[in-house]
Amino acid sequence: MQNNRRNRIAWLTGCVLGVCLVSSAAMAADDTSAPAFSNKLLLTGGVSQVEGSAGGGLTPWAVIGGYGTGDEIGANAFVTHINLPDYHVNEVGAMVGLYNRVEVSFAQQRFDTEQVGAALGLGRGFTFRQNIIGVKVRLFGDVVLDQDSWMPQVSIGAQHKKNNQAAVLAFVGAKSDEGTDYYVNATKLFLGQSLLVNATLRMTKANQIGILGFGGDRNNAYKPEFEGSVAYLLSRNWAVGAEYRQKPNNLGIAKEDDWYDAFVAWAPTKHVSLTLAYADLGNIVIKDKQRGLYASVQVGF
Template sequence: MIRPLLLSAMTAALVLPATAPPAEARNRRSGGKLLLTNGVSTVEGSAGGGLATWAVVAGNETRDGIGGAGHATLVALPDFDLETAGAAIGVNDRVELSYARQSFDTRAAGAALGLGRGFTFRQHVIGAKLRVAGDAVFDQDRWLPQIAIGVQHRINDRGATVRAVGARASRGTDVYVAATKLLLARSLLLDGTLRWTKANQFGLLGFGGDRRAGHGVQAEGSAAYMLSRRLVVGAEYRSKPDNLGFAREQDAWDAFAALAVTRHLSVTAAYVDLGDIATVRDQRGAFLSIQGAF
């Protein structure tokens, strides 16, 4: 597959502290991960569940290769639509670089909010994740989960509007630590993630606000049960800051099913509850996502 020398040198430098044998002794190769053990794509482009980012690295690659994933997701709510599309690259099952483009269509609610019908918030999310310890899948004789640290930088391109509703900034950076463990003997996958963030509604309504300006710690997590090699069902929870005085924000949760149609294609469907968004109450609806991975 693709083996640019420069990239190989870069990845070798990145994994030096991690594994003993020199990179030259191993054949570079693509693929090799077991089905669904790379999770799916979150709405932020990183590998995880739908809402919660996990410690797993995107793509089907092992420590010996480069992999990637792409996704398109629609969250259809009673009064809003959130569409995201993005891609992630996984290097040596150690480093993940991700990008997602989100658009949040206010539809008729936009007129009621004084923004104009169909007013759409748009946001870029650029992420990097580093696996620092453990192997979620293979370390079945240890309690240590797979642990990763990561950053997500968000750029909202409706700066004037988000400031007008009380946000302090149109850009923000999240820092998170994720712990993911497959309890294979119980066919159960658990994730717990702590996120240091100031994002209002994932950043779609800007960052910080009149109630709280700065970062705070939020928690997210997933529990997933494998019904078969290809089919996983589970639930997720994600707490969110409540920075804006004009529109209170609640925590989000979902119940999902993810199906690996093939090694390279999976689909996720979920019932998701995002709470109230921009004063519009009870935004519960459908989460539909398609992911490709190599």
């Protein structure tokens, strides 16, 4: 157990050191006379959300991923680690933003149960793997250009999720090992106040965002859940903020709590960003007070 903790701390340390090295190289490259990839402002494309879409760490925003504008294509790839007292999550993914109108994303999550897996008879380190394909479409508004209006940028999206542990999910009461979330969100940037506000309404049947399947003995219907983010831009490179994500409670044997986080994001260039957060994920299966560090590195253009 102690060795496992050391390995996870080493992973996080390597993550931070790696992004510092990559960002240093990227800043040097930005000092050359090469043409810019995009005209978007830093951090206005969001970071990579836990399910792969552009947004905050916990919830998607209405922005389209990457720094592509109306006649450009942008793309990002990311690595995320969530370190909790009794579990950990590793995630990789990528997204492509097409002409500031359509975003397509893919993410793979690996949820490691550590000692809890042994206590449940699944085996120490039993892992749930989930693949997520996302699509987001901007309907109207522009988060940067609409500064003379109260109109936010508004998008709709879907995230289809497939879990690899169908038999275990059925045993705990989940009705399916795959499902699709649908959402609509609005994001408004107040440049004069250096403030970004986002609100998302998600229709979902996912248990722990799909890691424990979809639907259950308590509920098997889509329910609307609210998600919100607030970010304050300290400078063109730094942002701090907080998020809230409402969760359903479909399984009788696995109480589910709402999620919260407080984050800091650093984007030294348009090619690299690092997000660190303290996340409170509440109860997960038989373990309460799952709070810990969320770290994500994103590279792209």
